[in-house]
Amino acid sequence: MKKTDNLLVELLVEELPPKALNSLGQAFADTLFEQLRTQGLATPESSPTAYASPRRLAAHVTALLAQAPDQAVSHKLMPVSVGLDANGNPTPALHKKLQALGCDASAVGQLRRAGEGKAQALFLDTQVRGATLAEGLQKALSEALARLPIPKVMTYQLADGWTDVKFVRPAHALVALYGSEVVPVRALGLAAGDTTQGHRFEAASRTVRIRHADAYAEVLAGEGAVIASFAARRADIVRQLAEAAAVVGGGARPIDDPALLDEVTALVERPNVLACSFEPDFLQVPQECLILTMKANQKYFPLLDAAGRLTNRFLVVSNIRPEDPSAVVEGNERVVRPRLADAKFFFEQDRKKPLSARVDGLARVVYHNKLGTQGERSQRVRQLAQVIGAQLGDDHLARQADLAASLSKADLLTDMVGEFPELQGTMGRYYALADGLDAEIADAIEDHYRPRFAGDQLPRGRTGLVVALADKLETLAGLFAIGQLPSGDKDPFALRRHALGVVRMLMERDLPLSPSELVVEAVGLFPQAPPETASLLSDFIYERLAGLLREQGYSAQETEAVLALKPGRLGEVARRLAAVRAFAALPEAPTLAAANKRIANILRKAEEPVQPQVDEALLCEPAERELHAQTLRIARQANAQFDAGDYTASLQTLAALRQPVDAFFDGVMVNAQDAALRRNRLGLLSVLHGAMNRVADLSRLAT
Template identity: 30%
Template structure:
């Protein structure tokens, strides 16, 4: 067995920071899969990534010659030869497919019959020749939403590939990847005068990059170095950096030779509302604000440079100038915006389209006012209706302010600040910010009931409008993020325990569009189906059993709180020792009743119940119904299922000792009615057939 160290480095133009880590991990996984496919063993694989390179270092890769076992099963012998013993068309076609003569085939005999088969061992292509192919396949299998094309070959990748290194110890593995010949020259630092850096042996990677130009190829090590540097600088000002993993990840993916610098801005900018100031520093400038021990912002920030300059002061001054310009813009927009109240921007919404076929944002706010009134009435009563309508009235006003036009990501946050300055109620100000929550998977939910109501109203209005226009998401496209909006509504209603019927919510939203010549009932069913698909996805992702989810949803309820209670109750029930026997009993009852080709109706005749086991079962059913009537009204399914445990033994005794198909037709029918009554108990909760 020959073991070596393999290096593969793909030099690219700068890969977008937000997808670098994903692409790097996909490259690693795909390469790993291809090695396993060709039965190429190794000890470990390390993966590296910077904005301009993706690299893999395979330790102890086995490059020795390998063989492939080929086993191909053909048609049955009786189908392979006719009555004269001559090969049939099926046999000849199979032999042609296997690229053999029929006399080279063997026979495979089992208990089920005898088949033609072809077994052989062939030499696999040399590993060294396979490596360029494996590399290209691993790159092409990476899922990239918006790939780029370049040069006459029209190759596609996240960014143009400019260099390929495939090195086995000190040997260059010749081959082409994306039509580029492999070599042993690494991508150098973008600031380096030398375009490439020669590497003699794969074992030198990644140290050679660090020694030559302080490039940290390992993403994790680079991230740790950045965190270490910014913490040291923050402590110099007796401050600290708040944990912002998303920003650290993005900055790590933007640089390959990180150097942290401390800079300052004028104290007057601290008068800018905190969230806006932090947004400009973090989101716009990719810098780290510094806080003191009391969580107050200090007039300092830390930025990460990609160059270890000999003139650091010039870099600091340059970044301070850029930060000053951005904060001056924010200050100017704030001052300009505050010349009028937030509600005074409302009429300007008439000039802004929500969608060309759905009217303006002004019209959307009119719908939101009516929708939020309905939501509040059906969830928390009349207490906060006026406040809720006011929140909907102001909900989109900040979208036409100078601040949001310049910094779109601040929508809602700007509205919150401006509403507070205008002396609006605190609940209204918070709701203006929370209307966009949750904005991504796992994002926090609105904290106030008005924030929840406004968020639901805004999201369902968008979903209804897009379904009117036929803009329904498919497996490949969801341009209006309707799936995310639907999950957001589901999470808010369920987690915040808001008693809204999904069907009624959708119907109300559709009615507010007042579209003529549209089948509202058909569209409502379509939207409900869309929501239920998302609900299955969400519960399954949360960790619930798919069969339990389907058993509850098959009952076609649109009461989300009720659905949630049932899923949780059945999940608990499945952990009980008696659950298996009860589920089997439900299955048995269902099968017996299905075999009767008639509708089983009527009441139980007590006079016909004579045997001990059926008397016992009837008594338990009667007791169960009496004891759970209030529990069903209060939808306490967990308690109901605990009481079902008491039916387990009587059901078992009944089936063991009672002859259901009695010779007396009246007794037989009475026992069917008893079983029907028992089945009704179970179907009142869920469809147990999914749990068999």
């Protein structure tokens, strides 16, 4: 058994981009380990651990071999007829091939033949020496650095003043230890050693020596004042935030924001949470404004009370731990005050003008160079909202939706949204309430952007639901009309998200609205739309629905069977899927699905359009008379159950058709010579096909 030991690799750099730090650290460790394993240096016990702090990327890998085992390699050279002449002597082509592999003429005697006849070929079996750890690590390190998901590459010069290096940030030191031994590798113009640097201000000494690969985290924490693990540092911040909030009291809790927590974790090497405060007068400003300015600009954690309202206290994650933190606290309080004052100023200035006074200004804001201004867009949303409102309710809902739609984009022209675009809609709601509009309209102005992301809440009220549908459908129809469809993983206008939002609203609120009919209304607002636009957009929406259903655990067959009919009311889809699943479990299901597929093929191949009509006088075979009688009887019961919304019972009732369907295909020639008989039998199949496929297209269940 070859010797194994643990490996540590660390790259010391200048401050890394915080939003990318965790992914950079994980990618560095994973790629390094993958490359070492590929070269045979890993063992079954090997595993990587990633480290990432603002100034370092590191990986610790356990149980690596000092040298990979030798490998037997078989080289297929060429066909025997090419490598040997008629007398069995090597040809020039064979000599040339052997030379390319580093072998001389003596290797001819080591060749073996494999295969038979013309397929017989010459093979050379060799032993390839396994890579040493230094060789393997050099290759793995180069590959790990090349594959890093770097958001933006920098170019800098090495100390010689001539050599350019491209990397995410300038690198200053490289550590590579196999146990306690330095591995002689190089990267980014640096030679590996065993020394690094700790915290810029709080390390015990400027240079920190790592004596063993396994001591890395412990030495950095002790001598370097650095928590090297991203996960450990994050957990420490979470603990300190909770403890600091408990000291503040009153049920205070820090705002829950995983993205902010990750970013702050990437900004500090030795976190120290401190409680700060600001003047209570600022709480007159909508809390979303204050929270956003503290999070986005200062990376602070606002504190909420037990009811979820913002308090005038906030938490700061400092990177230093002075004995007297008062200067740090006062400094952060001093810095945040102007930010909050700006928010208060914007809010007060915006309230001097009602939302309605800003609507005309939207005509001067370009939405898209092919789709006009925000003002024109608002008019289209209003038209669509009135149509949807009338379909869902009455004239009152249509009027409410029209008013909310007309004001929905007005807050884009406010100072607050100009400073914080994330607050669009939210500020519109506050300003609408300040203007004296009722809560239904104000909520609709905020909610018309919902759902903004997967899992987001739907609009609260009916008016908001109408305007949200209109807004998303107008966006989809407009961009489809000018050919801006998503392609592959590129979706710059988030059209997949908009379509999924439409699907969720129609489905989860069980709205009596057909997606295809809504699409026709929306596309009709764009005269430049090509004729196929409505069909393409309708298919796009149903594809998003199919993807959502598969994520919820429905099979591709079940989903295709239900959506093949493009059901007009999406709130029924779940019940249809449940019915299909129950039907598929019946013993009759496979036979009926196969028969259904056969019927569909027969009807599709008919020479002329088939009418679902049957002339009983032309039913001459017992099997077709029986099928007709059973279809009428069973379809009557199944249709009644379908109309009552009991889709499961409707499909199970249809299972009784198995025997007469089997008998029909066994004993009746559909494509009879007599044209009248042929048309009648095709009509019978058409009636049967229509009866069987009201809940779903059962042919999609055929294997």
